[in-house]
Amino acid sequence: MPQTTDALIIREYNNIGEADRFVAALTRDLGLIRASARGARNIKSRNAAATQLLAYSRLSLVKGRDKYIIDSAAPLNVFFELRSDITRLAVAQYFCELAGVLSPREEPAEAYLRLMLNALYFLGREDQQPERIKAVLELRMLTLAGYMPDLTACTGCGQGTCAGGFSLLPNEGVLVCRDCQRTGPTGVFLPEGILAAMRHIVYAPFEKCFAFQLGEDSARQLAAVSERYLLAQLNRGFKTLDFYHTL
Numbered sequence: 001m002p003q004t005t006d007a008l009i010i011r012e013y014n015n016i017g018e019a020d021r022f023v024a025a026l027t028r029d030l031g032l033i034r035a036s037a038r039g040a041r042n043i044k045s046r047n048a049a050a051t052q053l054l055a056y057s058r059l060s061l062v063k064g065r066d067k068y069i070i071d072s073a074a075p076l077n078v079f080f081e082l083r084s085d086i087t088r089l090a091v092a093q094y095f096c097e098l099a100g101v102l103s104p105r106e107e108p109a110e111a112y113l114r115l116m117l118n119a120l121y122f123l124g125r126e127d128q129q130p131e132r133i134k135a136v137l138e139l140r141m142l143t144l145a146g147y148m149p150d151l152t153a154c155t156g157c158g159q160g161t162c163a164g165g166f167s168l169l170p171n172e173g174v175l176v177c178r179d180c181q182r183t184g185p186t187g188v189f190l191p192e193g194i195l196a197a198m199r200h201i202v203y204a205p206f207e208k209c210f211a212f213q214l215g216e217d218s219a220r221q222l223a224a225v226s227e228r229y230l231l232a233q234l235n236r237g238f239k240t241l242d243f244y245h246t247l
Contacts, residue, residue: 002071022034023036026112027113049075095134114206136210
């Protein structure tokens with residue numbers, strides 16, 4: 001019997017044949033799945049728009065031997081606004097690759113899907129900085145996946161405030177104050193505003209995690225720190241991220 005769930009299409013695989021489409025979908029109820037939609041590459045197919053990359057759709061699924069079959073699909077949002085800006089589209093594709101690495105398989109993933117949808121919505125708005133949205137998505141998804149940094153206090157002395165400021169140790173995911181850093185490893189210095197933004201992203205309720213503002217320079221600095229932390233924690237690169245940096 002078909003199962004209905006909402007899903008975001010996060011990857012299109014190299015398709016076999018002329019008409020079928022093979023995708024990875026981040027679903028609300030089943031997490032990350034592989035699926036195929038018969039005839040969806042045909043422009044006249046009723047499933048064509050709903051199974052393209054970045055489409056948020058309601059899928060009717062039948063479980064097969066090694067993947068799901070998309071019996072029917074209805075688009076809910078296809079994020080057209082992202083396709084007219086190469087930079088924002090590149091960031092969105094990076095979000096999809098990251099979700100493909102961190103999202104759970106074969107178990108509910110509502111929090112991941114909700115985060116992705118909110119990030120894509122804000123990314124599509126011209127009044128929002130792509131760098132700030134990128135940092136929120138990275139840090140919040142890492143937190144969901146069990147890579148949450150400890151940004152509460154210095155790991156050495158335990159103090160939560162320091163006149164000399166704090167540095168982040170990307171590999172360890174902890175803070176060190178200026179005094180403790182003199183005798184320990186060198187980290188990435190975090191200006192007060194950047195640390196406050198990171199604490200907000202990681203610890204705020206979900207509905208508020210995007211609700212803060214930064215200047216352009218600070219947004220770029222926040223994005224650089226969050227990216228460095230992510231790459232250190234996951235110990236791998238991302239082709240879509242490399243492409244984004246060429247723009």
